[in-house]
Amino acid sequence: MAGIGFELKKLFNKKGYFYSSRAYIYSTIVSAAPLILCTLMVTFIQLLLTFIKVPFMEGQLFLASVVYAFIFSQIITSGFTMVITRYISDRLFSKEYDYILSSLYGVLTLTLAVGALIGGVFYYISPIEINIKIASYVLYMELIMLWVEFVYLSALKDYTKVAKAFFIGVAVTMMLAFLFIKINTLNIVLYMLLAMDIGIFITVIMLLYYIEKFFNVENNKYFDFIRYFKRYPSLFLINLSYTLGIYIHNIIFWNSKLGVSIYNTYRYAPLYDVAVFYAFLSGIPSIVTFVVSVETSFYDKYKMYYGFITNGGNFRDIQRAKNDMTNTLWREILHIMQIQLVFTILFLLLGKIILPRFGVIGISLDMFNILVIGVYCNMMMLVFVLLQLYFDDRKGALMVTSIFILSNIILTICTLFLGTNYYGFGFFGAAFISATIGFLRLSLFMRDIDYHTFCSQPVISK
Template identity: 30%
Template structure:
């Protein structure tokens, strides 16, 4: 979608340090989204609550509960995120913006109903015997998080980056602040702060979208559900990708030697979760670089290439734009590699001090290093998948996502069997192998891009 790309290009053309920082800050916030910021909120609430006011086991229960809310909502909404993104992109290309808001309302209605139903069943299956208020807050948090992931789809199409940054900042300050104010009420107080903050985020994003897309016509529509506009492959890709990201965590959570029962049937892996959380903080710069490079250099030449194809440009010009596309992809991946390498080096230098400040054993350090590498590789994989989406190679993306899930399950299972020395290597190796496969397939695809483009007309 062109909104963020247009804004990033406008800022970068001014060629000043301030506008360069603004471009990367905007890209970092939109690219990382509430996923990474949720991690920050969880860690801060845990750090500030670790006192006599809130016993440590209640803080652990809060962090575990929120982690399951994030994981479950991402996997569930993965079924619709990519498919609806494609629907919105097609309507923008057709200049039919008036269809976007009613269909967003229709999708939100279906997602909130589905998440409410699934969450209600989970309360009795996963959290039997827990307090009523806690279970209701878990249900509310799950439904709201599902809504947040759906509404986030449209943020990249908006140019009000200052308001968006301020909204994210306000929401997560609320999560930390309200959780701390309510911590005398224990687990329910901490969880209540998380729910309130995300509700403010969801409501704020909805208001911004309504103002951006100017509601006209019907309030609600379900055009996206028409068979001709559905993309089952994108639905499956969204589900598999999110499952691939989380499946190793679930395996560690429910493998008895590496986990503990926390609340109800929810389990956590204390030796695995904290390094994973800290490692994902390192992807914010990589996500910013990924978004800036993809939405500026690559998209600019991508547009010129396909405009030339549609308007009858010369073969020499078409090949030149193809070469520029390839070069921009290479440059983008190289910059992501540099940034994430720097993140690994910073982790190696600052890791011991960071773990000590958080009261975490130095035994976690090797796993933190491995997870930081794995998180960096995941940013590279996301960049490759995004390029394939632009080229409309859905079958290729689906094959890569299947490979990612299968490898993560198989290699994580092997590391669990082999012992603690290999923990974390399953996810990192699965991501690395899938990334290498994607690079090979992308190189091959770009080499015959003109042929396939013309043969598909």
């Protein structure tokens, strides 16, 4: 989150709801904008398709094309984004700004190459119409670029421009979707995908322009960041295992009795996937609250503690700073838990009223209820993992995310054998177990923070 903290502090230091609202909007943009972007686009287009009574299978083809592009673009880029985040932070700290823009070009080249190969093979063997293949493939590649650019957005201080890029992308998609339906209702799936392609392309190009303008110097070391894969391999595995853990239960359900095949290309479990989608929207508040809490409250105490250590503070100063940091840490965690609990209860109550109007009824609504509670546990697990990374406890973070994906696989498969009454409990159980282990690991680490800080360093510098 390099660069966002200073802007948030400036806004929160000013009095009034206007500045506080701007601060929360800023943190929302840099933490959940792609999810919100795709949600608005897909929801609007689905309402249009429902209004003009598009055949069921065509609507499912559109939805599956978007879902696959969103999920697999995120999986492919997940490991890269964690490593490049560390690389950018180090370059900003050492004031080597010319490496940052070069790294963007390098990581885009690498992720697009990997994504192009995987996506190319998938769509090559697909029997769907060639035009829809191309439109889906373009959407998938654009989302790869968007996920990579998203890593660099927190360093941009002009968040209004970032918001404008996302807003224009959504607005263009909606206008084009409406226009295409007015002009022609034949091959509607292709035109809806084209509308999304154009809207996201505009957002990607605008963000790329803002990043290039902000980091206006570069060198020719485009792949210098690759050495960080050797230095911090655990970072790659941590984010990859977490992202896979987020979606692995969906993939398992795709191949269950709930799964259906769409044009012999996509496997999809509508009853489960729709419940998961709406449930995960409830997790956005905790992500935003975490960004605000860490950058405006916890980081100052964190910086003071390590500042006394590196700048020759005495024992009393270090201990006082440690106590302040620890107290602030647990206070902010409790604050995040309370905020997320409020939204979890709100989603559970509103879900019973609103979701049936979108066709979420019966078993799907039951799964939504347990998945919302699972998302609460998952968000807490994510908070613990991110805080472990703040203290460079990569071993602990990897342990928690590995347990998350393994337990998610095992428990989800078990629920398939237990029957429909247990669907959703696999994800909930995995999230609860990993959140509990994450909490225990962070607690033990904070109890022995002085030991980890001093004894983890080499006795003789190399």
